[in-house]
Amino acid sequence: MKPAWEFWAVRTMRRNVLVDWLSGRLPLQARVDAHFRRLQFISPKWPMPYFRPLGSGAGEIRVDDANVEHRIYGYFSGKCFVVMFARSDKKSQQQSIKRAKALRKQFVKTPPPTERYDV
Amino acid sequence: MSKEVLLEKLTDQSYRDAFISEEIDVGLPMQLRAMRDARGWKQKYVAEKMETKQPRFSLMEKPGYGNFSINTLKKLASIFNVGLIVSFVPYSEMIEFVEGFSRKRLEIPSFGDEYIALERRYSRTAKRLADDSLQSDLQFPPESSATVNSSTEGLTATSLASPDESIKPDGAITTWSEVAHSLPLATAQAAGL
Numbered sequence: 001m002k003p004a005w006e007f008w009a010v011r012t013m014r015r016n017v018l019v020d021w022l023s024g025r026l027p028l029q030a031r032v033d034a035h036f037r038r039l040q041f042i043s044p045k046w047p048m049p050y051f052r053p054l055g056s057g058a059g060e061i062r063v064d065d066a067n068v069e070h071r072i073y074g075y076f077s078g079k080c081f082v083v084m085f086a087r088s089d090k091k092s093q094q095q096s097i098k099r100a101k102a103l104r105k106q107f108v109k110t111p112p113p114t115e116r117y118d119v
Numbered sequence: 120m121s122k123e124v125l126l127e128k129l130t131d132q133s134y135r136d137a138f139i140s141e142e143i144d145v146g147l148p149m150q151l152r153a154m155r156d157a158r159g160w161k162q163k164y165v166a167e168k169m170e171t172k173q174p175r176f177s178l179m180e181k182p183g184y185g186n187f188s189i190n191t192l193k194k195l196a197s198i199f200n201v202g203l204i205v206s207f208v209p210y211s212e213m214i215e216f217v218e219g220f221s222r223k224r225l226e227i228p229s230f231g232d233e234y235i236a237l238e239r240r241y242s243r244t245a246k247r248l249a250d251d252s253l254q255s256d257l258q259f260p261p262e263s264s265a266t267v268n269s270s271t272e273g274l275t276a277t278s279l280a281s282p283d284e285s286i287k288p289d290g291a292i293t294t295w296s297e298v299a300h301s302l303p304l305a306t307a308q309a310a311g312l
Contacts (some may be wrong), residue, residue, distance in 0.1 A: 001221040029128070030137030034145035035182060041222035047152070049181060095274035119125055 004043035007117040008037050009083040010107075013057050018072070021086045028065060032072070035063055035119040039081075054097050058084075058104040073100040075107070082107075082114055122218055129210060142217070143147075144185040152180045153225035154199050168198045200229035 001054040009018035039046055039061070046061075053059045054073075061081075063070040069090055074083040084103045087096045128134045155165060166176040169191075178184055181193075189205060197202040 001223065004222075007268060022311065024130075026131055026134040026138035027140075030134055031145060031183070033138075034141035037217065037220050038146065038149045038225060041220070041225060042153070047156075049150075061258045 001039070003040035005040045006080045007040070007083065007119055008077075008080045009117050010085075010115045011113045011115050016084050016117070018083045018117050028070065030031065031065055032063055032070075033119055035061065037118070040047075040119060054100055056101040056104050058097075058100040059110070060097075060100070071096060073097075073103075075104050080114075083117070122214055125214055125217060129214075135210070140185070140212070142213070143187075145182040147187060148180045148182045148184050150225055150227065151195065154201070154227055157226045158199070158229075165198060170192055199227070201227045201278060202230075252297070 001007060007018075009016045011017070022032060035050070039074075042050075045051075049062055051059055051061050057075045058073060059075065061072040061074070063072065068088055070086065070088045071093065072083055072086045073096060074081050076082075084100060084107070085096075131140065155162070160175050162180070163173045166173040169176060179187070192203055193207070
């Protein structure tokens with residue numbers, strides 16, 4: 001059975017934003033991988049609390065880890081969820097949502113270079 | 120994730136520990152949610168069956184919930200009418216499990232939903248095994264299937280039987296024509312007896 005979704009991440013300054021965010025955080029990487037491995041088979045849309053649409057085509061994947069709520073911001077493009085950036089603190093949530101929407105609008109006009117994240 | 124990439128990640132002890140932990144802490148809640156959705160059940164309904172409160176069950180469906188006791192899992196397996204395997208395995212098995220992950224691993228059907236298909240599958244298998252066994256009995260000479268050890272002056276019971284005879288474990292001799300007469304007509308004809 002083929003996955004319904006693939007995960008991709010934006011590359012900025014030759015760096016994969018998702019790999020960069022997870023770098024040096026192996027337990028978090030394992031948790032994100034476990035989430036993605038399952039989300040890729042959930043279609044047509046991901047339910048709460050795994051995912052929250054933010055409008056303007058953007059959305060956030062929530063990954064709880066002890067007392068930290070990690071948020072992975074991205075957008076859907078065909079069969080791909082493209083990660084734009086990720087944050088690990090609740091304080092900056094509103095700011096992150098604004099940024100995600102703005103980036104999404106920007107990426108509609110000028111698609112960014114992306115790279116597949118293998119789960 | 121390709122097996123090669125996963126194996127590379129698993130070379131780190133902290134990733135290995137987290138990997139095992141997350142497959143349980145993330146995997147079970149997401150399975151619960153998928154099974155409940157597939158059955159069209161509300162959280163409250165499952166919570167009542169578990170004799171607990173809805174917010175408590177809601178927590179169990181939250182990825183990262185890591186407080187399942189074996190008893191809770193057994194209770195949930197009973198409510199959802201599904202199987203449950205709790206077992207230590209080698210990493211090779213974990214890698215195969217993860218690599219072969221699919222939607223089927225999320226939406227587990229109940230025993231009732233599986234039963235008819237399983238009954239058909241197993242009865243077909245049993246019939247095939249019986250047919251294969253019959254065919255092999257008919258294809259091999261009797262001496263190769265009889266393993267009676269009793270001997271008379273150096274001669275085994277097998278060698279005493281004629282090619283048309285087979286020897287039962289109790290030493291009684293059955294002829295192939297007797298076998299043919301004991302079979303249903305259609306089976307015997309199909310077997311060329």
